[in-house]
Amino acid sequence: TYAFWETQPVAQFTEDTSTSQTLQEGPIDAPKTIADVRQEPYNLPAGFEWSTCDVNDEKTVAEVYQLLTMNYVEDDDNMFRFKYSQQFLKWALQPPGWQEDWVLGVRVSASGKLVAFITGVPAKMRACEATVSMVEINFLCVHKKLRQKRLAPVLIKEITRRVNLRGIWQAAYTAGVVLPKPVATAQYWHRSLNPKKLISVGFSRLAPRMTLARTLKLYKLPEQTQTPGLRPLKAEDAPQVAELLRVYLAKFQLAPEFTEEEIRHYLVPQDGVIDAYVVADEGGKLTDLMSYYTLPSTIIGNAQYDTLKAAFMYYTVAAKTPLLQLMQDLLVLAHQKGHDVFNALDIFENEKFLKELKFGIGDGRLRYYLYNWRLKEELKAAQIGLVLL
Numbered sequence: 001t002y003a004f005w006e007t008q009p010v011a012q013f014t015e016d017t018s019t020s021q022t023l024q025e026g027p028i029d030a031p032k033t034i035a036d037v038r039q040e041p042y043n044l045p046a047g048f049e050w051s052t053c054d055v056n057d058e059k060t061v062a063e064v065y066q067l068l069t070m071n072y073v074e075d076d077d078n079m080f081r082f083k084y085s086q087q088f089l090k091w092a093l094q095p096p097g098w099q100e101d102w103v104l105g106v107r108v109s110a111s112g113k114l115v116a117f118i119t120g121v122p123a124k125m126r127a128c129e130a131t132v133s134m135v136e137i138n139f140l141c142v143h144k145k146l147r148q149k150r151l152a153p154v155l156i157k158e159i160t161r162r163v164n165l166r167g168i169w170q171a172a173y174t175a176g177v178v179l180p181k182p183v184a185t186a187q188y189w190h191r192s193l194n195p196k197k198l199i200s201v202g203f204s205r206l207a208p209r210m211t212l213a214r215t216l217k218l219y220k221l222p223e224q225t226q227t228p229g230l231r232p233l234k235a236e237d238a239p240q241v242a243e244l245l246r247v248y249l250a251k252f253q254l255a256p257e258f259t260e261e262e263i264r265h266y267l268v269p270q271d272g273v274i275d276a277y278v279v280a281d282e283g284g285k286l287t288d289l290m291s292y293y294t295l296p297s298t299i300i301g302n303a304q305y306d307t308l309k310a311a312f313m314y315y316t317v318a319a320k321t322p323l324l325q326l327m328q329d330l331l332v333l334a335h336q337k338g339h340d341v342f343n344a345l346d347i348f349e350n351e352k353f354l355k356e357l358k359f360g361i362g363d364g365r366l367r368y369y370l371y372n373w374r375l376k377e378e379l380k381a382a383q384i385g386l387v388l389l
């Protein structure tokens with residue numbers, strides 16, 4: 001049972017889809033206006049206060065980085081913890097239309113210490129037929145010492161209020177945990193780029209009857225990419241990339257609708273944050289896109305290594321070049337840049353290359369959720385065209 005989530009406008013596990021009363025696709029709550037939204041912030045427990053976090057302020061972004069580095073998402077065995085860089089956080093939190101008061105912290109009143117956090121950024125999202133203005137919610141975090149005190153529901157209600165005050169009534173979010181009620185469940189897959197280190201830190205293990213030498217040979221990649229016309233994406237590519245993505249993402253049941261401005265923000269390369277490449281034909285026309293973001297993890301309690309360098313597949317469109325070839329080149333590029341592992345979900349058309357390119361199945365899953373939006377039925381991972389950072 002979910003004491004909090006049962007009170008929220010989200011699809012519930014108890015909803016019966018087999019009865020004659022067909023549940024309609026669309027909003028779950030009765031329509032509201034901004035005038036209906038509560039004016040006062042929700043109350044925090046005594047001794048804590050709300051704090052809007054200005055990520056353009058170096059001191060504040062360093063505080064957020066510290067909170068997340070010590071307290072954010074870990075794998076099931078608590079061996080690795082996501083370590084978003086400060087540059088990454090600034091990038092993720094300031095896309096076109098970002099709102100300062102959607103970067104929400106909780107501080108201890110006495111000391112000013114940042115102890116909890118949640119964020120929202122705007123995005124146009126298509127869910128099946130409908131296109132809806134939503135927020136993407138991310139970076140929900142409560143300091144380890146304050147867990148299980150029902151702080152998370154207060155953070156969620158307060159960000160909801162702040163989003164509603166700007167006339168937005170829907171949200172998209174992902175989580176490893178099961179909540180009411182997933183739109184889809186995706187599986188993580190991993191491609192070893194530096195198998196020796198991955199084995200040494202316990203990220204992967206030597207397969208039965210495999211030696212280290214045979215494993216290194218198995219995962220060895222070419223030193224150079226093979227696709228002619230492959231080059232880093234630049235800001236001027238935005239109009240053509242927008243069109244590539246518009247056409248490709250139309251195939252999926254849940255996908256963002258990017259403006260050219262958003263494409264410039266989310267895809268123009270930034271060292272150690274986002275890498276994106278395009279393929280240009282002889283006439284200079286762009287035929288394909290591929291990208292990944294850089295999200296290292298702290299290796300918890302390892303004497304030899306402290307950080308795992310992971311690349312996460314982002315948006316890729318194989319409109320002309322075969323997807324397999326494009327992804328192989330992307331692995332080569334991620335390897336060249338020093339990544340230890342390349343992660344991908346079984347969303348998009350990724351099933352077409354995961355096994356062939358020697359990805360192995362992970363022990364983590366990712367659930368996709370919508371707030372205040374109901375779909376007629378659960379989606380398959382391959383119907384998802386959305387990546388949240």
Ligand code: NHW
Nearest residue numbers: 002003004005138139140141142147148149150151152169
């Ligand atoms: S998912 C990553 C979330 N963060 C982490 O896992 C970091 C490590 N863990 C923590 O910091 C990406 C804490 O364990 C957290 C929970 C803070 C997760 N989403 O305070 P209590 C995102 O950021 C429910 C939603 O006592 P806690 C997406 C839980 O089921 N709900 O627990 C975020 C229970 O409710 P229930 C989650 O362990 C999306 C309640 O929280 C959750 O101290 C947010 C317990 O609270 C999760 N990941 O803190 C929703 N994990 O009903 C956005 C647990 O079962 C919705 N819970 O009683 C949309 C809002 C905007 C709408 C606008 C229109």
Ligand code: EN5
Nearest residue numbers: 074075077175176188190203204360361362363364388389
């Ligand atoms: C908000 N945007 O569980 C997202 N990671 O598989 C927040 N496992 O790295 C929610 N346990 O399988 C994120 N190695 C939810 C994910 C949380 C993190 C998580 C998993 C995903 C992960 C690794 C390490 C497991 C360590 C022990 C894993 C096996 C890889 C191996 C490579 C070689 C071929 C076989 C497979």
